[in-house]
Amino acid sequence: MEPMITLRGLGKTYSGNHTPSVDSVDLEVQPGEFLCLLGPSGCGKSTTLRMIAGLEHPSTGQIVVGGTVFDDVAGGQCVPAERRSLGLVFQNYALWPHLNVKENVGFAPRVQKLSKSERATLVDQALQTLAISELADRYPGELSGGQQQRVAIARTLAARPQVMLLDEPLSNLDARLRLEMRAEFQRLHRQTGNTMVFVTHDQFEAMTLATRIVVMDQGRIQQVGTPSEIYDSPANRFVAEFMGSPPMNIIELGNNQDADSWMKSRDSAATSLGIRPEDLEITRTPTPGKFSLPVTVSALLPTGGSWIIELTDGQQRYFATSQQRPALTEGQQVQAVAQKLHLFDASGQRRTNVEAVAA
Numbered sequence: 001m002e003p004m005i006t007l008r009g010l011g012k013t014y015s016g017n018h019t020p021s022v023d024s025v026d027l028e029v030q031p032g033e034f035l036c037l038l039g040p041s042g043c044g045k046s047t048t049l050r051m052i053a054g055l056e057h058p059s060t061g062q063i064v065v066g067g068t069v070f071d072d073v074a075g076g077q078c079v080p081a082e083r084r085s086l087g088l089v090f091q092n093y094a095l096w097p098h099l100n101v102k103e104n105v106g107f108a109p110r111v112q113k114l115s116k117s118e119r120a121t122l123v124d125q126a127l128q129t130l131a132i133s134e135l136a137d138r139y140p141g142e143l144s145g146g147q148q149q150r151v152a153i154a155r156t157l158a159a160r161p162q163v164m165l166l167d168e169p170l171s172n173l174d175a176r177l178r179l180e181m182r183a184e185f186q187r188l189h190r191q192t193g194n195t196m197v198f199v200t201h202d203q204f205e206a207m208t209l210a211t212r213i214v215v216m217d218q219g220r221i222q223q224v225g226t227p228s229e230i231y232d233s234p235a236n237r238f239v240a241e242f243m244g245s246p247p248m249n250i251i252e253l254g255n256n257q258d259a260d261s262w263m264k265s266r267d268s269a270a271t272s273l274g275i276r277p278e279d280l281e282i283t284r285t286p287t288p289g290k291f292s293l294p295v296t297v298s299a300l301l302p303t304g305g306s307w308i309i310e311l312t313d314g315q316q317r318y319f320a321t322s323q324q325r326p327a328l329t330e331g332q333q334v335q336a337v338a339q340k341l342h343l344f345d346a347s348g349q350r351r352t353n354v355e356a357v358a359a
Contacts, residue, residue: 002067004163004195005029005052010061011219012047020059021047023219029163034189036210038203040242044219045199046167052197053088053165054081066162087161087194091168093152095140101151102127102136108159126154129191130184146177153188166198170205182208203207203243208230215239237348240274246308246319248274248342256316264292267343270351274342280320281337282309282328292337293318297328311336 005028012022022044029035037045050056052063052071057078063071065086072080095104105126109119127133130150140148149169156164166185169176186209189196200206206213207227215222215230215238223235234240239246251259252272259273286292295318300312309320309328311330318336343351 001031003028003064004031004066005053005197006062006064007048007108008062008064008269010028010051011059011065012044012051012056013059020219022051022058023070025061025221027214027221027224029195029197031195032193034185034198034209036206036213037197037199037216038210038213039200039222040201042217043271045201045214046214048216049165049167049197052163053086054079054084057293059084069141083158083206085162087156087159087164089152089156089164089166089169091147092170093140095148095151095155097140099135100202101132101154104140104157105158106152107155108134112159122160126158129157129188130154144177145173146180149173149177149181150184150252151271153184157192157194162195164194164196166196168201170200170201170202178205185209193325204245215242217242233350234342235350237272237274237344237350240342240344240350242316244276246277248276249318250274251316256293256313258293259291267351270343271346272344274344275318275338276340276342277308277319277321279320279339280311281333281339282311282320282326283320283337286335287337290337291341292335293336294335297330297332297334299330300326300328 001242007025007027010022010025011020015022025048037048039045047056051058052065058071058073060073062069065084068086069077071077094106102123106123108120109122127136130153132147132150132154135143135147141224143151170181173181182205198209210227212224212226213230214224217238223230223239230239231243234243237250241250250272253260253263253270263270263273293313295311295313297309298312301308301310309322309326311318311320320336345351
């Protein structure tokens with residue numbers, strides 16, 4: 001199957017900058033995929049999306065969408081944004097304040113010069129899909145943030161785009177609305193089968209929405225994979241530490257006698273090891289054959305449905321998580337027993353994942 005979107009050697013360097021904002025990105029997005037571009041602020045994810053949309057011009061590379069070359073820097077080819085037939089949804093909903101919901105949603109079909117009956121059908125379908133038909137006669141100023149976001153998405157759907165591009169569309173919503181809209185996007189994707197490219201800095205958002213995640217940092221792709229692949233087998237320390245809350249515990253070999261002793265002869269190229277908080281089990285005594293650290297409980301942090309346990313060995317802090325109320329007290333001396341380890345070399349690349357047991 002031919003990819004819906006292909007990026008080849010895509011790069012963007014702004015005038016006056018020596019470091020590219022996007023650097024040699026190669027990526028294929030499959031038809032019907034929900035792909036999330038994920039990374040910290042300034043990593044290049046939004047710039048990549050804006051280049052696909054035609055709102056930014058690449059400095060290098062090629063963009064092909066639906067078999068059509070939209071950008072080819074070497075060949076001097078560029079299709080204007082308005083001719084790309086792509087649906088755009090941004091964190092600023094940009095609704096026309098003087099038009100009601102129905103008129104806002106029908107704006108694109110009207111610009112496309114469709115017949116009145118065709119426009120009415122597309123608008124009605126979009127309103128029904130987003131469950132906002134009862135808001136048709138209201139104006140944006142009469143709507144909540146979540147309702148405005150639904151209108152913005154309905155407006156995009158009514159334009160019949162081959163691809164939907166969404167740039168942090170939930171960042172202006174409160175926590176509860178964000179949760180509701182995540183479920184809405186999942187339902188929308190299942191129902192329409194549209195190809196969606198979604199930009200976010202929120203790893204939880206990416207994990208719950210994406211069929212695949214592209215993790216970016218400093219303009220480069222760090223890893224591409226399913227949510228499970230990204231979380232369970234991070235390609236490098238950046239991905240390992242960026243994904244997860246609380247973040248992965250990292251122990252530098254050479255600075256921790258317990259880790260050094262346990263790792264001796266197992267992987268001579270490993271210079272650090274990582275342990276996910278949920279892979280740390282708190283016990284009273286060491287577990288024979290398992291990698292463990294003698295630590296002191298420094299804090300117990302309830303989060304509602306689970307607990308975060310802060311631990312220290314006197315030099316470094318570690319975090320463990322528990323779904324059950326921990327029978328621990330601050331100041332208590334315990335063992336932090338690892339169930340799984342992630343090993344990294346001096347360049348930060350993943351060596352392997354290993355069961356935290358003796359060889």
